Amino acid sequence: MNPWRREGDEIVTEMERQEAAVLRAMVSQVSDMLLARAEEAPQDELTELTGIRTGPSTAPDDPILSRLLPDFHRLDDDKPATEDLDSAAALRSLHEPTLLDLKTGVAGVVLATCPPEGGEVRLNLEQADAWLSALNDVRLALGTALDVDENMPDELPDDDPRSGHLPVYHWLTLVQEELVHAMSL
Template sequence: MDGWTRKNGHVQAELSQQEAAVVRGLVGQIKDMLTARADEAPKDELAELTGIRTGPSAPPEDRVVARLLPDFYRRDPITGDTDEEDADAAGAMRSLHEPELLEAKTGAAQLVLETCPPMGGKVKLTSEQADNWLTALNDVRLALGTALDVEDDMPDELPEDDLRREHLGVYQWLTWVQDSLVSAILD
């Protein structure tokens, strides 16, 4: 991939078969994780009657999914204190808003899967589709960065005996793809 470019109102890029497989595979995994989380939503007869969906009030236990679906209030990582006065408010906010967030994230992932050719090739996106690609790529990077324990001061290359070495290269490539897409959108 040479990067994203803007042409005639569209954003486009050419992906190799391997690049397309990486994007599709990782985005598909994120979509599956988010769909599994959505399936954890409590079944509510009132919600079925009113159309008001509710989600789980507790944050995800999996740290990768928790990174994708953070609390709606800030929490001090050391003390656990929150900036919300009522401790139950975070759960209520999550229950009310997480279904919409999950729908947006899984929708973005689905759009990437629909517009990324399985065998590689040209990807041509409208502005709205490009925004969805950014959402999905960001989610993949957040998930991968969490799984790899990526930190700001992490070296660009890890020692050969570090099991994260190969995956860090994918993370760095995705960072470049996302940056290139942002540049093309803003161009």
């Protein structure tokens, strides 16, 4: 990974072909998951009349989607009250469509600005913010799939099925850290 650098109001780097391909594939996969979740939204007459969209009232079953779309209201794990369940469902239904729009929107910015064959990436500050959000979503998704936690070593044994994917997680972390650093200059 070539480091990001600041050139006036732009953030610039050069991506190798393989880096661009991996990043684009991962961003596309996360975006596809989010778009599939958006299609689960209930269709009702009120939405058609008012234009106010609602989303599913229940959390996703998929652990990756649950990590990307957390509850908007934390429930008491021991015994959630009926009012808490109703509040959590209502908040999810109201806010999840907006969150899905934001997450798929930042993925779209990455896909529009990351050249498929590699090469120069030149971002304005708004696009760089979108990259940070999309990179974070991809890292959350991959970290959930790999079961990354604070106790995970930097390298896994070769016989661990996650060992080939952990370096990608670390690379994404580096890309994100370098981008934050360049934006702060």
